[in-house]
Amino acid sequence: MQPATGKLGVLCVGLGAVSTTLISGVLALRKGYGLPGGSVTQMAKVRVGRGKDRQYLPVSELVPLASTDDIVFGAWDIFPQNAYEAARCAGVLQPDDLEQIHAELEQIRPMAAAFDPDYVTRLAGQGGNVKQGTRRGLTESLRADIKRFREENGCSRIVVIWAASTEKLIDYSPAAHESLAAFEASLDSDDRATISPSMCYAYAALREGVPFVMGAPNLCIDIPAMWELADTERVPIAGKDFKTGQTLMKTVLAPMLRTRCLGLDGWFSTNILGNRDGEVLDAPENFRTKEVSKLGVIDTILAPNEQPELYGDIYHKVRINYYPPRGDNKESWDNLDIFGWMGRKYGMQIKVNFLCRDSILAAPVALDLVLCIDLAARAGLYGNQPWLAFFLKSPMHNEWHGEQPLHDLFQQYTVLKNKLRELGGYEPDEELE
Ligand SMILES: NC(=O)c1ccc[n+]([C@@H]2O[C@H](COP(=O)([O-])OP(=O)(O)OC[C@H]3O[C@@H](n4cnc5c(N)ncnc54)[C@H](O)[C@@H]3O)[C@@H](O)[C@H]2O)c1
Numbered sequence: 001m002q003p004a005t006g007k008l009g010v011l012c013v014g015l016g017a018v019s020t021t022l023i024s025g026v027l028a029l030r031k032g033y034g035l036p037g038g039s040v041t042q043m044a045k046v047r048v049g050r051g052k053d054r055q056y057l058p059v060s061e062l063v064p065l066a067s068t069d070d071i072v073f074g075a076w077d078i079f080p081q082n083a084y085e086a087a088r089c090a091g092v093l094q095p096d097d098l099e100q101i102h103a104e105l106e107q108i109r110p111m112a113a114a115f116d117p118d119y120v121t122r123l124a125g126q127g128g129n130v131k132q133g134t135r136r137g138l139t140e141s142l143r144a145d146i147k148r149f150r151e152e153n154g155c156s157r158i159v160v161i162w163a164a165s166t167e168k169l170i171d172y173s174p175a176a177h178e179s180l181a182a183f184e185a186s187l188d189s190d191d192r193a194t195i196s197p198s199m200c201y202a203y204a205a206l207r208e209g210v211p212f213v214m215g216a217p218n219l220c221i222d223i224p225a226m227w228e229l230a231d232t233e234r235v236p237i238a239g240k241d242f243k244t245g246q247t248l249m250k251t252v253l254a255p256m257l258r259t260r261c262l263g264l265d266g267w268f269s270t271n272i273l274g275n276r277d278g279e280v281l282d283a284p285e286n287f288r289t290k291e292v293s294k295l296g297v298i299d300t301i302l303a304p305n306e307q308p309e310l311y312g313d314i315y316h317k318v319r320i321n322y323y324p325p326r327g328d329n330k331e332s333w334d335n336l337d338i339f340g341w342m343g344r345k346y347g348m349q350i351k352v353n354f355l356c357r358d359s360i361l362a363a364p365v366a367l368d369l370v371l372c373i374d375l376a377a378r379a380g381l382y383g384n385q386p387w388l389a390f391f392l393k394s395p396m397h398n399e400w401h402g403e404q405p406l407h408d409l410f411q412q413y414t415v416l417k418n419k420l421r422e423l424g425g426y427e428p429d430e431e432l433e
Pocket residue numbers: 013014015016017018019076077078079090113114115116120123127162163164165166167197198215216217241242243244245275276277280358359361362
Protein backbone atom coordinates (compact mmCIF):
# COMPACT_ATOMS: atom_id res chain seq x y z
CA MET A 1 0.00 0.00 0.00
CA GLN A 2 1.42 3.34 -1.03
CA PRO A 3 1.02 6.02 1.65
CA ALA A 4 -1.46 8.88 1.17
CA THR A 5 1.24 11.52 0.96
CA GLY A 6 0.91 14.68 -1.09
CA LYS A 7 -2.17 16.32 -2.49
CA LEU A 8 -5.16 14.45 -3.87
CA GLY A 9 -6.77 16.25 -6.82
CA VAL A 10 -10.50 15.62 -7.04
CA LEU A 11 -11.89 16.59 -10.43
CA CYS A 12 -15.68 16.79 -10.45
CA VAL A 13 -17.44 16.45 -13.78
CA GLY A 14 -20.31 18.87 -13.26
CA LEU A 15 -20.22 21.73 -10.77
CA GLY A 16 -23.87 21.55 -9.76
CA ALA A 17 -25.71 20.78 -6.55
CA VAL A 18 -23.86 17.61 -5.53
CA SER A 19 -20.35 18.83 -6.39
CA THR A 20 -20.70 22.24 -4.75
CA THR A 21 -22.20 20.67 -1.63
CA LEU A 22 -19.33 18.19 -1.49
CA ILE A 23 -16.70 20.87 -2.01
CA SER A 24 -18.28 23.31 0.44
CA GLY A 25 -18.63 20.67 3.12
CA VAL A 26 -14.97 19.68 2.84
CA LEU A 27 -13.85 23.33 2.94
CA ALA A 28 -16.09 23.95 5.95
CA LEU A 29 -14.61 20.98 7.80
CA ARG A 30 -11.18 22.40 7.15
CA LYS A 31 -12.29 25.66 8.75
CA GLY A 32 -13.58 23.78 11.74
CA TYR A 33 -17.34 23.99 11.25
CA GLY A 34 -19.94 21.60 9.92
CA LEU A 35 -20.25 17.88 10.58
CA PRO A 36 -19.36 15.09 8.13
CA GLY A 37 -22.66 13.33 8.91
CA GLY A 38 -23.53 10.59 6.45
CA SER A 39 -19.88 9.91 5.64
CA VAL A 40 -18.70 6.43 6.55
CA THR A 41 -15.03 7.28 6.01
CA GLN A 42 -15.27 10.24 8.38
CA MET A 43 -17.62 8.90 11.06
CA ALA A 44 -17.90 5.09 11.11
CA LYS A 45 -16.00 2.72 13.36
CA VAL A 46 -15.27 -0.80 12.21
CA ARG A 47 -14.73 -3.77 14.50
CA VAL A 48 -11.48 -5.66 14.13
CA GLY A 49 -10.47 -8.75 16.07
CA ARG A 50 -12.74 -11.02 18.07
CA GLY A 51 -13.27 -11.83 21.74
CA LYS A 52 -10.80 -10.10 24.03
CA ASP A 53 -8.91 -8.69 21.01
CA ARG A 54 -11.97 -6.91 19.71
CA GLN A 55 -11.66 -3.17 19.10
CA TYR A 56 -13.55 -0.57 17.08
CA LEU A 57 -11.38 1.59 14.84
CA PRO A 58 -12.33 4.75 12.96
CA VAL A 59 -11.92 4.08 9.24
CA SER A 60 -9.05 6.58 9.05
CA GLU A 61 -7.14 4.53 11.66
CA LEU A 62 -7.99 1.22 10.05
CA VAL A 63 -6.71 2.18 6.58
CA PRO A 64 -4.39 4.96 5.33
CA LEU A 65 -7.07 7.20 3.84
CA ALA A 66 -6.20 10.55 2.29
CA SER A 67 -7.01 13.41 4.64
CA THR A 68 -9.73 15.83 3.56
CA ASP A 69 -7.12 18.55 4.30
CA ASP A 70 -5.05 17.28 1.35
CA ILE A 71 -7.82 17.48 -1.27
CA VAL A 72 -7.61 20.05 -4.08
CA PHE A 73 -10.83 20.42 -6.04
CA GLY A 74 -11.29 21.16 -9.72
CA ALA A 75 -14.26 20.76 -12.07
CA TRP A 76 -15.69 20.87 -15.55
CA ASP A 77 -19.10 22.36 -16.31
CA ILE A 78 -20.99 23.84 -19.23
CA PHE A 79 -21.80 26.86 -17.04
CA PRO A 80 -18.79 29.15 -16.48
CA GLN A 81 -19.79 30.19 -12.95
CA ASN A 82 -17.21 29.58 -10.22
CA ALA A 83 -18.00 27.23 -7.34
CA TYR A 84 -19.32 30.04 -5.11
CA GLU A 85 -21.76 31.23 -7.78
CA ALA A 86 -22.71 27.66 -8.65
CA ALA A 87 -23.36 26.83 -4.98
CA ARG A 88 -25.55 29.94 -4.61
CA CYS A 89 -27.41 28.91 -7.76
CA ALA A 90 -27.88 25.32 -6.54
CA GLY A 91 -29.40 26.72 -3.33
CA VAL A 92 -28.54 23.74 -1.15
CA LEU A 93 -26.36 25.38 1.50
CA GLN A 94 -27.37 28.63 3.14
CA PRO A 95 -25.56 31.90 2.34
CA ASP A 96 -24.06 32.22 5.85
CA ASP A 97 -22.33 28.84 5.42
CA LEU A 98 -21.07 29.75 1.96
CA GLU A 99 -19.80 33.19 3.00
CA GLN A 100 -17.24 31.63 5.35
CA ILE A 101 -15.61 29.81 2.43
CA HIS A 102 -16.38 32.40 -0.23
CA ALA A 103 -12.73 33.06 -1.16
CA GLU A 104 -11.82 29.38 -1.54
CA LEU A 105 -14.95 28.59 -3.56
CA GLU A 106 -14.38 31.50 -5.89
CA GLN A 107 -10.99 30.07 -6.84
CA ILE A 108 -12.63 26.97 -8.33
CA ARG A 109 -13.54 27.82 -11.90
CA PRO A 110 -14.86 25.09 -14.16
CA MET A 111 -12.88 23.97 -17.17
CA ALA A 112 -14.76 23.78 -20.49
CA ALA A 113 -17.00 20.73 -20.65
CA ALA A 114 -17.16 17.87 -23.12
CA PHE A 115 -20.86 18.19 -23.81
CA ASP A 116 -23.36 17.04 -26.40
CA PRO A 117 -26.87 18.55 -26.18
CA ASP A 118 -28.33 15.37 -27.69
CA TYR A 119 -27.48 13.62 -24.44
CA VAL A 120 -29.05 16.23 -22.13
CA THR A 121 -31.68 18.01 -24.19
CA ARG A 122 -32.92 20.16 -21.32
CA LEU A 123 -29.53 21.91 -21.15
CA ALA A 124 -29.19 22.42 -24.90
CA GLY A 125 -27.95 25.90 -25.76
CA GLN A 126 -27.19 26.79 -22.14
CA GLY A 127 -23.93 27.60 -20.40
CA GLY A 128 -21.57 28.01 -23.32
CA ASN A 129 -18.48 26.75 -21.49
CA VAL A 130 -18.14 23.86 -23.90
CA LYS A 131 -15.30 22.25 -25.86
CA GLN A 132 -15.62 21.81 -29.61
CA GLY A 133 -14.33 18.81 -31.47
CA THR A 134 -14.69 15.20 -32.39
CA ARG A 135 -15.08 12.54 -29.74
CA ARG A 136 -11.37 11.70 -30.05
CA GLY A 137 -10.56 15.41 -29.88
CA LEU A 138 -12.58 15.76 -26.68
CA THR A 139 -10.68 12.95 -24.98
CA GLU A 140 -7.36 14.58 -25.95
CA SER A 141 -8.50 17.91 -24.55
CA LEU A 142 -9.73 16.28 -21.31
CA ARG A 143 -6.42 14.44 -20.92
CA ALA A 144 -4.60 17.75 -21.29
CA ASP A 145 -6.90 19.28 -18.61
CA ILE A 146 -6.07 16.48 -16.19
CA LYS A 147 -2.33 16.79 -16.82
CA ARG A 148 -2.41 20.57 -16.42
CA PHE A 149 -4.45 20.38 -13.22
CA ARG A 150 -2.05 17.83 -11.78
CA GLU A 151 0.97 20.01 -12.55
CA GLU A 152 -0.49 23.37 -11.56
CA ASN A 153 -1.68 22.04 -8.21
CA GLY A 154 1.24 19.75 -7.45
CA CYS A 155 -1.04 16.74 -6.98
CA SER A 156 0.49 13.37 -6.31
CA ARG A 157 -2.77 11.64 -7.26
CA ILE A 158 -6.03 12.48 -9.01
CA VAL A 159 -9.55 11.03 -8.93
CA VAL A 160 -12.29 11.96 -11.42
CA ILE A 161 -15.89 11.73 -10.23
CA TRP A 162 -18.95 12.20 -12.45
CA ALA A 163 -21.53 14.38 -10.70
CA ALA A 164 -22.89 15.88 -13.90
CA SER A 165 -26.36 15.49 -15.35
CA THR A 166 -27.79 12.08 -16.15
CA GLU A 167 -27.38 11.40 -19.86
CA LYS A 168 -30.12 9.93 -22.02
CA LEU A 169 -30.35 6.15 -22.04
CA ILE A 170 -28.16 4.55 -24.66
CA ASP A 171 -28.14 0.86 -25.34
CA TYR A 172 -25.11 -1.31 -25.05
CA SER A 173 -23.76 -1.64 -28.58
CA PRO A 174 -21.37 -4.58 -29.10
CA ALA A 175 -19.94 -2.92 -32.23
CA ALA A 176 -18.68 0.01 -30.15
CA HIS A 177 -18.57 -1.20 -26.53
CA GLU A 178 -17.53 -4.85 -26.60
CA SER A 179 -13.78 -4.32 -26.57
CA LEU A 180 -11.26 -1.54 -26.21
CA ALA A 181 -10.34 -1.87 -29.89
CA ALA A 182 -14.00 -1.47 -30.90
CA PHE A 183 -14.39 1.52 -28.59
CA GLU A 184 -11.29 3.26 -29.94
CA ALA A 185 -12.42 2.63 -33.52
CA SER A 186 -15.75 4.33 -32.68
CA LEU A 187 -13.88 7.20 -31.02
CA ASP A 188 -11.81 7.65 -34.16
CA SER A 189 -14.84 7.52 -36.45
CA ASP A 190 -16.55 10.10 -34.20
CA ASP A 191 -19.56 7.87 -33.61
CA ARG A 192 -21.63 10.24 -31.49
CA ALA A 193 -24.54 7.84 -31.13
CA THR A 194 -22.55 5.23 -29.23
CA ILE A 195 -19.81 7.31 -27.53
CA SER A 196 -21.38 9.59 -24.94
CA PRO A 197 -19.60 12.61 -23.43
CA SER A 198 -19.30 10.76 -20.10
CA MET A 199 -17.40 8.00 -21.90
CA CYS A 200 -14.95 10.64 -23.14
CA TYR A 201 -14.25 11.73 -19.54
CA ALA A 202 -13.85 8.15 -18.37
CA TYR A 203 -11.59 7.23 -21.27
CA ALA A 204 -9.43 10.32 -20.68
CA ALA A 205 -9.14 9.63 -16.94
CA LEU A 206 -8.25 5.97 -17.36
CA ARG A 207 -5.68 6.72 -20.06
CA GLU A 208 -4.12 9.19 -17.60
CA GLY A 209 -3.99 6.42 -14.97
CA VAL A 210 -6.69 8.20 -12.94
CA PRO A 211 -9.47 6.33 -11.07
CA PHE A 212 -13.01 7.15 -12.22
CA VAL A 213 -16.29 7.11 -10.27
CA MET A 214 -19.67 7.28 -12.05
CA GLY A 215 -22.24 8.97 -9.79
CA ALA A 216 -25.09 8.96 -12.31
CA PRO A 217 -26.73 5.92 -13.97
CA ASN A 218 -25.04 6.56 -17.37
CA LEU A 219 -23.86 3.51 -19.30
CA CYS A 220 -20.37 5.07 -19.45
CA ILE A 221 -17.94 2.71 -17.67
CA ASP A 222 -20.41 -0.15 -17.46
CA ILE A 223 -19.17 -1.76 -20.69
CA PRO A 224 -16.49 -4.38 -21.43
CA ALA A 225 -14.38 -1.82 -23.33
CA MET A 226 -13.94 0.28 -20.18
CA TRP A 227 -13.29 -2.76 -18.00
CA GLU A 228 -10.57 -3.77 -20.45
CA LEU A 229 -9.11 -0.27 -20.36
CA ALA A 230 -9.19 -0.18 -16.55
CA ASP A 231 -7.39 -3.54 -16.47
CA THR A 232 -4.87 -2.44 -19.11
CA GLU A 233 -4.05 0.78 -17.25
CA ARG A 234 -4.42 -0.96 -13.85
CA VAL A 235 -6.79 1.70 -12.57
CA PRO A 236 -9.82 1.17 -10.28
CA ILE A 237 -13.34 2.24 -11.33
CA ALA A 238 -16.69 2.33 -9.50
CA GLY A 239 -20.32 2.98 -10.44
CA LYS A 240 -23.11 3.58 -10.99
CA ASP A 241 -25.42 6.20 -9.44
CA PHE A 242 -25.07 7.49 -5.87
CA LYS A 243 -27.41 5.61 -3.54
CA THR A 244 -29.03 8.34 -1.47
CA GLY A 245 -32.78 8.69 -0.79
CA GLN A 246 -35.56 6.47 -2.00
CA THR A 247 -33.34 3.65 -3.21
CA LEU A 248 -31.44 3.68 0.06
CA MET A 249 -34.77 3.11 1.83
CA LYS A 250 -35.64 0.33 -0.65
CA THR A 251 -32.44 -1.54 0.07
CA VAL A 252 -33.28 -1.42 3.77
CA LEU A 253 -37.00 -2.26 3.58
CA ALA A 254 -36.74 -5.07 1.01
CA PRO A 255 -34.32 -7.14 3.17
CA MET A 256 -36.75 -6.67 6.09
CA LEU A 257 -39.60 -8.15 4.02
CA ARG A 258 -37.43 -11.00 2.88
CA THR A 259 -36.06 -11.93 6.30
CA ARG A 260 -39.59 -11.88 7.78
CA CYS A 261 -40.96 -13.83 4.77
CA LEU A 262 -43.57 -11.14 4.13
CA GLY A 263 -44.91 -11.08 0.58
CA LEU A 264 -44.93 -8.10 -1.76
CA ASP A 265 -47.54 -7.37 -4.40
CA GLY A 266 -46.51 -3.91 -5.46
CA TRP A 267 -44.18 -1.03 -4.75
CA PHE A 268 -45.08 2.41 -6.05
CA SER A 269 -42.48 5.15 -5.68
CA THR A 270 -42.94 8.75 -6.65
CA ASN A 271 -40.89 11.91 -6.11
CA ILE A 272 -41.08 15.63 -6.50
CA LEU A 273 -37.80 17.37 -7.16
CA GLY A 274 -37.16 20.95 -8.27
CA ASN A 275 -33.43 21.27 -8.88
CA ARG A 276 -31.58 21.15 -12.21
CA ASP A 277 -31.25 17.37 -11.85
CA GLY A 278 -35.06 17.21 -11.65
CA GLU A 279 -35.35 19.38 -14.75
CA VAL A 280 -32.97 17.14 -16.71
CA LEU A 281 -34.79 14.01 -15.54
CA ASP A 282 -38.07 15.53 -16.72
CA ALA A 283 -37.00 14.56 -20.25
CA PRO A 284 -38.27 10.99 -20.87
CA GLU A 285 -35.02 9.79 -22.46
CA ASN A 286 -33.00 10.90 -19.39
CA PHE A 287 -35.59 9.62 -16.90
CA ARG A 288 -35.41 6.21 -18.58
CA THR A 289 -31.71 5.93 -17.59
CA LYS A 290 -32.64 6.68 -13.97
CA GLU A 291 -35.64 4.38 -14.06
CA VAL A 292 -33.56 1.39 -15.09
CA SER A 293 -31.16 2.14 -12.24
CA LYS A 294 -33.95 2.45 -9.67
CA LEU A 295 -35.94 -0.59 -10.81
CA GLY A 296 -33.14 -3.13 -10.58
CA VAL A 297 -33.02 -3.14 -6.81
CA ILE A 298 -36.03 -5.09 -5.57
CA ASP A 299 -35.78 -8.22 -7.72
CA THR A 300 -32.21 -8.91 -6.72
CA ILE A 301 -32.96 -8.64 -3.02
CA LEU A 302 -36.27 -10.53 -3.01
CA ALA A 303 -35.20 -13.27 -5.44
CA PRO A 304 -38.66 -14.12 -6.90
CA ASN A 305 -37.37 -17.42 -8.29
CA GLU A 306 -36.64 -18.70 -4.80
CA GLN A 307 -39.89 -17.49 -3.21
CA PRO A 308 -42.45 -17.28 -6.02
CA GLU A 309 -45.45 -17.40 -3.61
CA LEU A 310 -44.18 -14.24 -1.93
CA TYR A 311 -42.42 -12.32 -4.68
CA GLY A 312 -43.42 -13.92 -7.98
CA ASP A 313 -45.64 -11.11 -9.24
CA ILE A 314 -44.45 -7.70 -8.03
CA TYR A 315 -45.70 -4.53 -9.70
CA HIS A 316 -42.90 -1.98 -9.34
CA LYS A 317 -43.31 1.58 -10.56
CA VAL A 318 -41.00 4.60 -10.14
CA ARG A 319 -41.86 8.20 -11.01
CA ILE A 320 -39.88 11.44 -10.78
CA ASN A 321 -41.81 14.68 -11.18
CA TYR A 322 -40.11 18.02 -11.78
CA TYR A 323 -41.58 20.54 -9.33
CA PRO A 324 -39.48 23.73 -9.12
CA PRO A 325 -40.77 25.17 -5.81
CA ARG A 326 -39.01 22.44 -3.84
CA GLY A 327 -35.53 22.98 -5.31
CA ASP A 328 -33.08 20.40 -3.96
CA ASN A 329 -35.45 19.38 -1.16
CA LYS A 330 -36.82 16.24 -2.72
CA GLU A 331 -39.93 14.66 -1.27
CA SER A 332 -40.60 11.03 -1.98
CA TRP A 333 -43.56 8.78 -1.29
CA ASP A 334 -43.49 5.01 -1.32
CA ASN A 335 -46.44 2.71 -1.06
CA LEU A 336 -45.83 -0.99 -0.49
CA ASP A 337 -48.64 -3.52 -0.72
CA ILE A 338 -47.57 -6.45 1.39
CA PHE A 339 -49.11 -9.65 2.73
CA GLY A 340 -48.28 -12.35 5.22
CA TRP A 341 -50.20 -14.83 7.36
CA MET A 342 -53.18 -16.27 5.43
CA GLY A 343 -52.09 -14.54 2.24
CA ARG A 344 -53.38 -11.61 0.22
CA LYS A 345 -56.82 -11.67 1.79
CA TYR A 346 -55.25 -9.91 4.78
CA GLY A 347 -53.04 -7.51 2.86
CA MET A 348 -51.32 -4.56 4.52
CA GLN A 349 -49.66 -1.35 3.39
CA ILE A 350 -46.49 0.47 4.31
CA LYS A 351 -46.19 4.19 3.47
CA VAL A 352 -42.90 6.03 3.52
CA ASN A 353 -42.74 9.81 3.12
CA PHE A 354 -39.11 10.94 2.99
CA LEU A 355 -38.51 14.68 3.07
CA CYS A 356 -34.87 14.69 2.16
CA ARG A 357 -32.27 17.05 0.83
CA ASP A 358 -30.84 15.37 -2.20
CA SER A 359 -27.35 16.81 -2.19
CA ILE A 360 -26.98 16.74 1.59
CA LEU A 361 -27.36 12.96 1.24
CA ALA A 362 -25.22 12.68 -1.89
CA ALA A 363 -22.18 14.76 -0.85
CA PRO A 364 -20.90 12.36 1.86
CA VAL A 365 -21.40 9.42 -0.49
CA ALA A 366 -19.33 11.21 -3.14
CA LEU A 367 -16.58 11.92 -0.59
CA ASP A 368 -16.52 8.30 0.57
CA LEU A 369 -16.29 7.04 -3.02
CA VAL A 370 -13.45 9.43 -3.82
CA LEU A 371 -11.42 8.50 -0.74
CA CYS A 372 -12.07 4.77 -1.15
CA ILE A 373 -11.16 4.66 -4.83
CA ASP A 374 -7.95 6.55 -4.09
CA LEU A 375 -7.24 3.99 -1.37
CA ALA A 376 -7.92 1.19 -3.86
CA ALA A 377 -5.49 2.71 -6.37
CA ARG A 378 -2.74 2.99 -3.74
CA ALA A 379 -3.38 -0.63 -2.75
CA GLY A 380 -2.82 -1.72 -6.35
CA LEU A 381 -6.45 -2.69 -6.96
CA TYR A 382 -7.80 -2.14 -10.42
CA GLY A 383 -10.92 -2.70 -12.52
CA ASN A 384 -14.41 -2.61 -11.02
CA GLN A 385 -14.49 -2.34 -7.21
CA PRO A 386 -17.63 -4.25 -6.10
CA TRP A 387 -16.91 -3.55 -2.41
CA LEU A 388 -18.06 0.04 -3.06
CA ALA A 389 -21.59 -1.15 -3.96
CA PHE A 390 -22.70 0.12 -0.52
CA PHE A 391 -22.63 3.65 -1.95
CA LEU A 392 -24.24 2.87 -5.30
CA LYS A 393 -27.77 2.44 -6.55
CA SER A 394 -26.93 0.27 -9.53
CA PRO A 395 -23.64 -1.50 -8.72
CA MET A 396 -21.66 -2.52 -11.77
CA HIS A 397 -21.26 -6.24 -12.32
CA ASN A 398 -20.12 -8.36 -15.21
CA GLU A 399 -23.26 -10.08 -16.48
CA TRP A 400 -21.27 -12.00 -19.07
CA HIS A 401 -19.32 -13.65 -16.24
CA GLY A 402 -22.53 -14.44 -14.37
CA GLU A 403 -21.88 -11.84 -11.64
CA GLN A 404 -24.88 -10.72 -9.59
CA PRO A 405 -25.15 -7.18 -8.21
CA LEU A 406 -25.41 -6.94 -4.44
CA HIS A 407 -28.20 -4.55 -3.40
CA ASP A 408 -29.01 -5.39 0.24
CA LEU A 409 -27.51 -2.48 2.21
CA PHE A 410 -26.45 -4.68 5.13
CA GLN A 411 -24.73 -7.23 2.93
CA GLN A 412 -23.05 -4.38 1.08
CA TYR A 413 -21.85 -2.99 4.41
CA THR A 414 -20.41 -6.36 5.38
CA VAL A 415 -18.47 -6.51 2.11
CA LEU A 416 -17.23 -2.93 2.58
CA LYS A 417 -16.05 -3.58 6.15
CA ASN A 418 -14.31 -6.80 5.16
CA LYS A 419 -12.43 -5.02 2.39
CA LEU A 420 -11.39 -2.22 4.73
CA ARG A 421 -10.22 -4.82 7.27
CA GLU A 422 -8.23 -6.61 4.57
CA LEU A 423 -6.67 -3.36 3.32
CA GLY A 424 -5.82 -2.46 6.92
CA GLY A 425 -3.99 -5.76 7.43
CA TYR A 426 -6.70 -7.37 9.57
CA GLU A 427 -8.68 -10.53 8.97
CA PRO A 428 -11.83 -9.94 6.84
CA ASP A 429 -13.75 -12.04 9.34
CA GLU A 430 -17.43 -11.23 8.79
CA GLU A 431 -19.42 -13.79 6.85
CA LEU A 432 -21.92 -12.88 4.17
CA GLU A 433 -25.25 -14.69 4.63
N1 LIG B 1 -28.42 14.28 -5.42
C1 LIG B 1 -28.65 12.98 -5.32
O1 LIG B 1 -29.16 12.50 -4.33
C2 LIG B 1 -28.21 12.10 -6.44
C3 LIG B 1 -28.32 10.75 -6.24
C4 LIG B 1 -27.89 9.89 -7.25
C5 LIG B 1 -27.38 10.41 -8.41
N2 LIG B 1 -27.33 11.74 -8.60
C6 LIG B 1 -26.82 12.20 -9.88
O2 LIG B 1 -25.74 13.06 -9.69
C7 LIG B 1 -25.70 13.94 -10.80
C8 LIG B 1 -25.54 15.36 -10.28
O3 LIG B 1 -26.70 15.76 -9.57
P1 LIG B 1 -26.90 17.29 -9.20
O4 LIG B 1 -28.09 17.34 -8.32
O5 LIG B 1 -25.62 17.88 -8.74
O6 LIG B 1 -27.29 17.90 -10.63
P2 LIG B 1 -27.09 19.39 -11.14
O7 LIG B 1 -27.98 19.52 -12.32
O8 LIG B 1 -27.23 20.37 -10.03
O9 LIG B 1 -25.57 19.45 -11.59
C9 LIG B 1 -25.09 18.78 -12.71
C10 LIG B 1 -24.17 19.72 -13.45
O10 LIG B 1 -23.57 18.98 -14.51
C11 LIG B 1 -23.38 19.89 -15.59
N3 LIG B 1 -23.16 19.09 -16.79
C12 LIG B 1 -24.06 18.44 -17.55
N4 LIG B 1 -23.45 17.76 -18.53
C13 LIG B 1 -22.12 18.00 -18.38
C14 LIG B 1 -20.98 17.53 -19.07
N5 LIG B 1 -21.08 16.73 -20.14
N6 LIG B 1 -19.77 17.95 -18.63
C15 LIG B 1 -19.66 18.77 -17.56
N7 LIG B 1 -20.72 19.23 -16.87
C16 LIG B 1 -21.93 18.83 -17.28
C17 LIG B 1 -24.61 20.74 -15.58
O11 LIG B 1 -24.38 21.95 -16.22
C18 LIG B 1 -24.85 20.93 -14.08
O12 LIG B 1 -24.26 22.10 -13.57
C19 LIG B 1 -26.98 13.72 -11.61
O13 LIG B 1 -26.72 12.87 -12.69
C20 LIG B 1 -27.86 13.02 -10.63
O14 LIG B 1 -28.84 12.20 -11.25
C21 LIG B 1 -27.72 12.61 -7.62
